[in-house]
Amino acid sequence: MKPGKLPRSVEWASSFAGHAPRLQGRVPGPRSLALRERCLRGEFGSYPWVDQVPVAFESGQGVTLTDADDNLYIDLTHGHMGAALGHANPEIIEAVHRQMSRLSHVRNQPCEIRAQLQETLARITPGNLNLITFYSSGTEAAEGAMRVARAVTGGHEFVSFYGDYHGRTTGAIGTSVGSRMTGPRPSGFFSVPNGYCHRCEFAMEPSTCGLHCLDFAERAIRMNSHGALAGIVAEPITNASGARVFPDGYLRKLRDIADRTGALLIFDEHATGLGRTGRMWGGDHEGVIPDVIYFAKYLGNGYPVTAVAIREEYRDILASERQGERQGSTYGGQPLACAAALASVQILLRDNLTEHARVTGEKCLTYMKEVAERHAIVGIAQGRGLQLGYEFVDPKTQAPSSEIGHAVYQAAMERGIATSPVGPALRVSPMMVTSAEVALKALRILEEAIADVESRFA
Ligand SMILES: Cc1ncc(COP(=O)(O)O)c(C=O)c1O
Incomplete structure (x- = not known):
């Protein structure tokens, strides 16, 4: 520019x-x-x-x-x-209009626009998170990400962080703030304080705490887990509670904890992804490559389409777990959604x-x-x-x-x-x-x- x-x-x-x-x-x-x-x-x-x-x-x-x-x-x-x-x-209107006059809706079948979108996204997703599937909302993508983590690890437990929000279906609620209406957190889900230094839950100072919150998180994981940990779910910058940024080294330490505990590191890049924070992905600010991301918010520029991207090496595990038929939904990645998303990503990259x-x-x-x-x-x-x-x-x-x-x-x-x-x-x-x-x-x-x-x- x-x-x-x-x-x-x-x-x-x-x-x-x-x-x-x-x-x-x-x-x-x-x-x-x-x-x-x-x-x-x-x-x-x-x-x-x-x-x-x-x-x-x-x-x-x-x-x-x-x-x-x-x-x-x-x-x-x-x-x-x-x-x-x-x-x-107008560019997105034109792309959706063009697609609508050709093929409006098929479910999960291959088609040109879907292939183009996958190929384009794979060029920008972190590391080798090149296997991608599509949904229509953030909460569905959160569930899809958790299904992958269960299949890959064989576990079912998830840890998440205070103040993060991931959606309103059962697993997403389990990893977010609940309410009386959402009912009890499903067993196997627990949450811990995150590194919001402005209101540190441990009343410590960022210059001297040594990221104590994450030491606590790791102990809490070990105390709460019954040996079936599947994933650590985190927003790289919290959106729901108002753009909370974590201290330097925070995301890297999260990566280390995931590696030590055997959990997949799942970043909810719904709000942070696609360049919003000045890097393509929230994890890029610390050079951290998670195992799974899900994202969208503006992927379809208002047209409902969200995506989950996972490491290439999970392909065989997921195939053996028959995950293909367990992922996807009626509208997830249907052609119009793909057309809107492809046009969006092309504008993001071109400009x-x-x-x-x-x-x-x-x-x-x-x-x-x-x-x-x-x-x-x-x-x-x-x-x-x-x-x-x-x-x-x-x-x-x-x-x-x-x-x-x-x-x-x-x-x-x-x-x-x-x-x-x-x-x-x-x-x-x-x-x-x-x-x-x-x-x-x-x-x-x-x-x-x-x-x-x-x-x-x-
Ligand atoms: C970071 C984040 N993840 C997930 C969600 C849930 O997305 P949706 O409302 O599309 O289900 C939201 C929604 O605001 C969000 O901000």
Whole structure:
């Protein structure tokens, strides 16, 4: 990428933000509220933070969204990071349209577009994680990864980390934070604190702790395991709890623990993968090659497609375990999904968006850290590349504050900046195709929202 020249997809997507945000009235406006009433009449399971600011988005172009009342937003969340190449990306529309007019749906059968996608992904997956299969959601991919680990190790136990999230099917729940509704964690699943130094569970200092959290994790694995360990499941940078980055050496030590205990190291690269953090994979920041990854978020740029990639040497074991018929699903990797995914990966590679994410992300994080200095309600600004976030605190007690986090989310939406809150954290994820200029403009408006909320909580 030449200095000063924006990659093609960035130039296209960011061009829509010239007049954004642009508000016509209150947010949410009357049409949004009417649509919410209609939807609520017929559905259950809406998200509390959607209910908090029930904006009905009607269309999107590039890095912007337009709601039913014609308010124009800059999108720093794109459906939890699912449309990172821009709304209504014409290259992806064209690829899906072309495929749809040829072959819409077959289940698991070979076809040209599937082969092309596998070959292209195998060129970018870490190490020799070149055997790939497809699903439609992150949680299915998490289950697929765990099935591989069971088949390869003969075990069934999984260890995961506080604050990580992997989905809402049984195994994924077993490796994530549960609730009364999800029922008890299945036996064989246990979780341990991770290396979130900002709130160290062991009240230690990163400069002197020697990654004590992972020494503890290894002891906990040995104490809890009944000799049937299958996998260690981790996000290289935690997404659900707001872009938590771990200290240097953390991922390498995880690799060592997996090697010593015989577990497969499974990285959930759903959020971190495909260049989002400024390297192709989260594990690349420490040169760590796990045994299994699963990823997507924006693989289909909103079209539901996720992938699991595993080491080549597992081929024979999986064949003997008849895993072929145990993987896959009706829509997993069907031709339209493959077309969307192939177009996405081609744009990512052609425009070197990984490097764009690194450079733009550094500028954003520098600015966000200055914001953290200026505002007492910001506990920390963190993340890597374009996976970024704030964590908010009560300025009087320094305790994490969901109330403040959600108030900032609302104040930002009311100013035309779409983000996504989770507890005290606010995920700030500029698209892979957001120019630094647009991202910084959005962050400045977000700071106004922070200042507004701060004045109310002082
Ligand atoms: C890191 C991570 N893994 C897995 C999932 C689950 O993915 P899905 O909602 O597609 O099932 C999510 C969802 O947000 C996620 O952020």
